Amino acid sequence: MAHATKETAPAAKSTRSKGSNLTVSKSAKPAAQKSKALDTQQKKVFVLDTSVILYDHSAVRNFQEHDVAIPITVLEELDNFKKGNDIKNFEAREFIRFIDKLSAEHKLQEWLPLNGKNKGNFKVLMNHETKGVGATEIFGDKNDHRILNAALQLQEQMQENKVVLVTKDINLRLKARALNITAEDYETGKIQDVAGLYTGNDTVEDVPAESINELYEQGFCAVEKVLKEAPADNHFFILKSFKNSILAFYNATEKRLERVDKHTAYGVKPRNAEQAFALHALLNPQIKLVSIQGVAGTGKTLLALASAVEQRRDYKQLYLARPVVPLSNKDIGYLPGDIKSKLNPYMEPLWDNLKYIQNQFSETSKEYQKLREMVELEKLMITPLAYIRGRSLSNIIFIVDEAQNLTPHEVKTIISRAGENTKIIFTGDIYQIDTPYLDSQSNGLSYLIDRAKNHPLYAHITLQKGERSELANLANDLL
Numbered sequence: 001m002a003h004a005t006k007e008t009a010p011a012a013k014s015t016r017s018k019g020s021n022l023t024v025s026k027s028a029k030p031a032a033q034k035s036k037a038l039d040t041q042q043k044k045v046f047v048l049d050t051s052v053i054l055y056d057h058s059a060v061r062n063f064q065e066h067d068v069a070i071p072i073t074v075l076e077e078l079d080n081f082k083k084g085n086d087i088k089n090f091e092a093r094e095f096i097r098f099i100d101k102l103s104a105e106h107k108l109q110e111w112l113p114l115n116g117k118n119k120g121n122f123k124v125l126m127n128h129e130t131k132g133v134g135a136t137e138i139f140g141d142k143n144d145h146r147i148l149n150a151a152l153q154l155q156e157q158m159q160e161n162k163v164v165l166v167t168k169d170i171n172l173r174l175k176a177r178a179l180n181i182t183a184e185d186y187e188t189g190k191i192q193d194v195a196g197l198y199t200g201n202d203t204v205e206d207v208p209a210e211s212i213n214e215l216y217e218q219g220f221c222a223v224e225k226v227l228k229e230a231p232a233d234n235h236f237f238i239l240k241s242f243k244n245s246i247l248a249f250y251n252a253t254e255k256r257l258e259r260v261d262k263h264t265a266y267g268v269k270p271r272n273a274e275q276a277f278a279l280h281a282l283l284n285p286q287i288k289l290v291s292i293q294g295v296a297g298t299g300k301t302l303l304a305l306a307s308a309v310e311q312r313r314d315y316k317q318l319y320l321a322r323p324v325v326p327l328s329n330k331d332i333g334y335l336p337g338d339i340k341s342k343l344n345p346y347m348e349p350l351w352d353n354l355k356y357i358q359n360q361f362s363e364t365s366k367e368y369q370k371l372r373e374m375v376e377l378e379k380l381m382i383t384p385l386a387y388i389r390g391r392s393l394s395n396i397i398f399i400v401d402e403a404q405n406l407t408p409h410e411v412k413t414i415i416s417r418a419g420e421n422t423k424i425i426f427t428g429d430i431y432q433i434d435t436p437y438l439d440s441q442s443n444g445l446s447y448l449i450d451r452a453k454n455h456p457l458y459a460h461i462t463l464q465k466g467e468r469s470e471l472a473n474l475a476n477d478l479l
Contacts, residue, residue: 042161042162043065043066043067043120043161043162044063044066044067044161044162044163044164045066045067045068045069045154045158045161045162045163045164046063046066046067046068046069046164046165046166047068047069047070047071047125047147047150047151047154047163047164047165047166048060048068048069048070048074048166048167048186049070049071049074049144049147049165049166049167049168049169049172050073050074050077050078050143050147051167051168051169051172051437052166052167052168052186053070053074053078053091053092053095054078054081054088054091054092054437055091055168055186055407055409055437055442056091056186056188056189056407056409057090057091057092057094057095057098058094058098059166059186059188060098060114060122061114061119062188063120064118064119064120065118065119065120066120067111067120067121067122067123067161068114068120068121068122069122069123069124069125069150069154070124070125071124071125071128071146071147071150071151072124072125072126072127072128072150073128073143073146073147073150074147075096075099075124076143077143078092078095078096082096087406087407087409087410087413090413091409099124102114102122108123108124108126109123109124109125109126110123111123125150125153125154127150127153128146128147128149128150128153129149129153130149130152130153130156131156132152134148134149134152135148135149135152135175135179136149138179139175144169144172144175145175147165147172148165148172148175148176148179148181151163151165151176151181152179152181155181162182163181163182164181164182164183164184165181165182165183165184166183166184166185166186167183167185167186168185168186168437168438168442169436169437173185185442186442189408189442189447190441190442191440191441191442191446191447191450192441194430194440194441194446197293197430197446197449197450197462198232198449198450198453198460199460199461199462200235200236200277200453200459200460200461200462201235201236201237201238201273201274201277201461201462202231202235202236202237202238203237203238203240204226204227204237204238204239204240205240206240206241206242207226207239207240207241208225208226208241209241209242209243209244211225211226211239211241212239212241212244212245212246213244215239215246215248215257215258215259216244216246216259219258219259220251220254220256220257220258220259221256221257222256222257223250223255223256223257226239226257227257230250230255231250232250232453232454233250233252233454233455233456233458234249234250234251234252234281234287234456234458234459235249235250236248236249236250236260236277236280236281236459236461237249237250237257238273239257246259247259247260247261247262247273247276247277248260249277249280249281252286252456253286253456260276260277260280261276261280262276262279263276263279263280263283265279265282265283265303265306265307265309265310266306266307266309266310266357266360266367267306267357267360267361267367268302268303268306268357268360270303271299271465272465274294274298274461274462274463274464274465275298275299275303275463277461278290278292278299278300278303278461278463279303279306279307281459281460281461282303282304282307282308282425283307283310283311284459285314286456286457287423287457287458287459288418288422288423288424288457288458289415289423289424289425289452289455289457289458289459290304290423290424290425290426290458290459290460291403291425291426291427291445291448291449291452291458291459291460291461292304292425292426292427292428292460292461292462292463293427293428293429293430293445293449293460293461293462293463294429294462294463294464295429295431295432295463295466296429296432296466297466298463298464298465298466299463300401300427300428300429300463301349301350301353301399301401301427302353302356302357304399304401304425304427305320305350305353305354305357305399306357307425308320308380308397308399308425309357309371309374309380311397311423312374312379312380314421315395315396315397315421315423316394316395316396317378317379317380317381317395317396317397318374318379318380318381318396318397318399319381319383319393319396319397319398319399320350320380320381320382320383320399320401321382321383321384321385321398321399321400321401322349322350322384322385322400322401322402323385323402323403323405323406323410323435324384324385349401350382350401351382354371354375354380357371358371358372385400385406385410385414391417392417392419393417393418393419393422394419394420394421394422395419395420395421395422396422396423397422397423397424397425398414398418398422398423398424398425399425399427400414400424400425400426400427401427401428402427402428402434403426403427403428403443403444403445403448404428404429404430404431404432404433404438404440404443404444404445404446405428405433405434405435405438405443406443406444406445407438407442407443407444408442408443408444408447408448409444410444411426411444411445411447411448426445426448428445430443430445430446
């Protein structure tokens, strides 16, 4: 967490230089740095809003020695989320159980010690009335503004402490700052350097020609012949010598470099090196967890689906899922029809990719008919993620599309469902997020890429080049 207390900076010493009236400061800190150092020494009280709890039900335990409070309005809002199968419903239920256990022998409006070493206290803010003009008078009477009032009231009561509102709602943070309340995003689980996020592949120049020849002839070579140190497990390379080049990857099991060939998966051929890398990882039975990141049109979903169909004989079922992110914040219940009819608009991109694969073959071919049969017999199923919780997924390939719209906890929950002989594939674009409380740093796909890299069961590839069409590339490059 970014809220750790820092050590006090040493006091600055001053000396007067000879032959001069100028005073030179040794180890002097600028005023802004001094202010920041003093700020970290001050005990803080963090006020959490509903979006933080729905993102991480254990959030109250992640603020070290500082105190944490939630307005009673947050409990009222969580009551609306306690029923349902989505992860946010699970988060709400888990937090309510935690509060119930914590307050079993105490009153919630009193400061209760949080269990654990170097933990602060917790309470529920029962009132949101302020002495002066509050947020409800300025912005209107709604839940968000009652939360702001609770933070203002706490700021009036605990002037010796620094009160900080923590919310994943950007607009609420802006309103808080307008009222002179310090406001921050919830930092736990955020990736600090998205620009430097693991890509899964590198280009190596000036490789000895004999090493490339060895890879061509034998299919593998010792890693120390090409690289000074061992790379991350299952990392991919474009190796170039003066005359030749070759695609390779570092086999995490054999601890050697191996040649990567451009395989075809159910009629789909890789069109560039990154796609060849992705298909290699997807078809590798030793790699159980794969993530593919890239902008629209790079072939993420198509490659994942084609590889799954190619491996249909090795698995009992193929599952395709994507988060349901309703447009205009309306629930899918507003749509007409049964559950299948309601979900079809959200699952249409998956059907489009399936039709593309099917259209690689004539309608009378065995391959075309086999795909139709797989759908009819539910060997290949497209399903919403809400129905996955609580299940044990054994002997399947599970593709999760648009994974950037998942929280880190949702990604963890999905992977924890994996049973024997299961392969899980996440695809998405971390810069195209449809949920209001996630961004490129805090979404589940970025979290997975950052945390799982260098694991022998995991491989990742970032696809750079759009292959959908020249027109689609124009949109990505110029617009």
